[in-house]
Amino acid sequence: MSLTPDRPAVTSDLRFHPTTALIGADVTGIDLRQELDAETVARLRHALLKYKVLFFRDQAIDDDQQIRFTRYFGAVTPAHPVTNGLEDHPEIKVNKLFGGIQEYPAFRLDVDHPLRPVSRSRKGRGWHTDITFVANPAAITILRGVEIPSYGGDTVWADLEALYDGLSAPLKGFLDGLHAIHVRDDAANGLPRPPRYDGRAPGPFASLHPLVRVHPETGRKALFLSTGFVKAIDGLQPSESAALLDYLNEELSGHADYQVRFRWAPNSIAVWDNRSTSHFGPVDGPHLKEQRIVHRTTVGGDLPIGPDGFVARPLVGELFNTIS
Template sequence: MTTGRGTEDRAAERTARRVGGIEVRPVAGHIGAEITGVDLAEGLDDDAVAVVRQAVLRWKVVFFRGQRLDHAGHVALARRFGEPVVLGRRGSVSPPDFPEVETTADRLELGGRFGMEHDEWLQRRRHTLLRGWHCDHGARVDPPAATVLRAETVPPYGGDTTWSNLAAAYAGLSAPVRAFVDGLRAEHRLGVGYQPRPGDDSYLRHLLDHQVASVHPLVRVHPETGERVLFVNGYYVEQIVGVSRPESAALLEMLLEQAVRPEYTVRFRWEPGSVAFWDNRATIHLAPSDNAHLDFPRVMHRVMLTGDVPVGVDGTPSQPLVGTRPGHW
């Protein structure tokens, strides 16, 4: 009987699951589900919140299409799942009356603010194939628990976002490698790998003046599911602690390639009104780089939920190095 019930559960996960009019339909083998039957602008009752929360924990990122959220509705939705982050610094495009909402178009200002065209700024930050993969604010000692991203304006083609399931990536390692990485820790730092400009580089000075760094377990234990998560990304990880730099570079290359293997990923085609809600503790994602030359606008709005301090397999929590304290943004 126990074996049969397990088989039924696995079969149900492979197909759409409908609960109270809400349908959760997986879209890839390890990550991603589309949720229909809800109007996020009307608000979610407790039963709907429970369904969505469970779907996020199981599938790591969930997608809603055709939603009519404004900034107030976006913040209200996020509050049903946690406490929204209030960022201390945002760009001029973000709505002044909603400090929880960050508009991704703000990033277009950053290069110009430091004397660079946006393309050059991106090239100096993203000069390796894996450099763009990241979790949100991973250099903090308490990275956000989740992110809710809403599309306002998207290009007619291009501009997709890709996510990877770090719990599946960890499980996919061989047993000896899992046992090895369980005990390692890594330094995560803002501005890792940035290539300075010759001469005066005001962006480098900005990075140094606003430095954020923490030591995180290389494998964190998810606080809700208990899963072990391969806590690596190309954007923030500086070095594995306690090994030489050449050893660290080789290990990180192997682990990053494992983390973003295609079978652990899902890619989402945005439409106006689309919403993605992901577990920032168990995923990394890759923002698009195929649309800049198309000259189409892409305006997205982000609300993040406050997170906890990661804990490793041995129960040791992350440690802040500089520029970050739990709960202080």
């Protein structure tokens, strides 16, 4: 007898196939068009903690089914704290890239925008953890390939726990007590965002986070790096802060052994633990010749806690809410 969307799918064939020796796994033996039973959800959640990124192929689901799948991991947020989601599906953020034209123009000082603030560029600037400019960033992200170029458009993830583990003991001890300022202010960069459908302010946002966060479920430590959003380390001199962040970001971008790369296809899905990973994608975005469209949903997160007991707090702007 065939399964119906209303009947939980018992997925006895569910399998996880490690993608690298450290991070990532391909998932087979599951049909996300169907509802999932409690045992399957528990296995997926356990695998996500273990592998940090899960990859699904040939999952022809729609927006409603993506939102339902997201709910298995927790309460769903709006699409984004700054930009609107779809009017009929406010949980869905549509990321579009047309022939190399990025969704977010570069925040660059030029003769047409001479008053934009200048931020020092850093190696690996494309690496980020989602939405860290709020004090409670999303815990888990789900990204679905809708329209994918015939080649290019890959995403890369890095294991932030492995990155922390690879540092020397004296440096770990120093980093464990540091706190970083994460900021996003589109209006200050000359790109004010339109009003949000839900009436919440589209920014500015700033938060103070531990530089090392303790995973709320596993207790493991991870470097809490989000290159584009981390502006300074609290308490350090500007030159000290810049030098330390440059070093850490070079470690993040330079360790291929801590990374996994995913080749997208239509109906592919990636699910990642935003508390233990950083990602960069599409890695060749400016060079793409074809359209790339992906739909994103996120699960609400908590306030990150550092090894010293410091709890992240907002400096400017609201916490990130959940809606379904």
